[in-house]
Amino acid sequence: MPAEQLEVLLDTPAMREALAVVLERTDGGSEEIQWNDVSDALSSGQWGRLIGQDVLVGTSSGFVLANPDQVRDVLDGTEVDASAENQADDIEPEMWTWYDKAAGLGVLILFMGYWNSQIRNVVASIDDLVLGPITDVLPFYAIIIVLAVVTGLYSTVLQSTLMDHKKMQTYQDRMNDLKERREAAKERGDDEALERIQKEQIEAAGDQLGMVKLQFRPMVWIMLLTIPVFLWLRWKVRGGHLGAGETGMVLPLAGSVGWQDTVGLMPTWIVWYFLCSMASRQLIQKTFDI
Structure with a gap:
């Protein structure tokens, strides 16, 4: 998978977190993995998206990361971007003249x-x-x-x-990310994460x-x-x-x-x-x- 395509796939914190979990539980990409190994941390939609985008490729007994070194490099880069996003978390409100x-x-x-x-x-x-x-x-x-x-x-x-349109896309990306993280937490039964995401949704009511x-x-x-x-x-x-x-x-x-x-x-x-x-x-x- 080209690095640009992988970066597009990791367009939300939820997908970055999901791939980081896969990278960790495959011991840096050296071991095989199955759905049962990550079902407590990933939603079925995230798992299917990783397979559909050829980040995970099938073997005779499970799945492996297609290019773990590339995944690691892209994750390191997006972590810096994510920290920058968190520092500028607030979107400048729309002002009417x-x-x-x-x-x-x-x-x-x-x-x-x-x-x-x-x-x-x-x-x-x-x-x-x-x-x-x-x-x-x-x-x-x-x-x-x-x-x-x-x-x-x-x-x-x-x-x-x-x-x-850029600001509208930013709003939509944030709402979609919260929705995706909520679905993932609900699937794995993570009540603590659900409570945290619910607070974020209340804060994002603006x-x-x-x-x-x-x-x-x-x-x-x-x-x-x-x-x-x-x-x-x-x-x-x-x-x-x-x-x-x-x-x-x-x-x-x-x-x-x-x-x-x-x-x-x-x-x-x-x-x-x-x-x-x-x-x-x-x-x-x-x-x-x-």
Whole structure:
């Protein structure tokens, strides 16, 4: 196994600890080992992963380390990295700038427009200054397609730009490591380790909040731009602002339906928008490799 591949395998403290146990109980890799020899310290998943990655290779009577010297070298290196990780255990919390908070406040105000007709009419009237001329050129179903593509484009860009993917991966790695260690301790019946891991999980509760804040920041900016589109569409359909010939469209399976008719659980215009939005986002992500 290449050293790089072995380092990837040892991406969590749980797997480093598991391989260290195997190295110790094979007397530095010179002896064979069986599952019964390590079942008190490893989970079956960890054992299977070591075999699946060819760290352990089968013999006629058990398993041996494929390359004990390489394993020892990589473990020595990762122990240094692990100590550095422990010194910098705390992940810097996600901080919202004042304009992020202002955007969040704007979203709350716009969101009230779904129930407050005054807010909805003001927002829709402003939107109509830009979108109104387009309605003279394109049919309403095509306007929804254009809006779905535009919202899909900026949603994808904002999601990619504003999300700290490295920090999100760090949160996820930490949670996965705790889960893996908990499963391993449960399988071997180590109550002391379970209690210790449970305390770590309680201390890591802030990670969940950090992940939510990371995910919600781009969503705030996406909603700030998308809610006005929905308010304009609702104002257009339910406010009687469609043209005389804009009664509805033909949908697959549903047939000819009016814009306010219910398809499944939602009005036709919302269903059509979501279908176009999902298709456009998939196309945008594949086209720009986002």
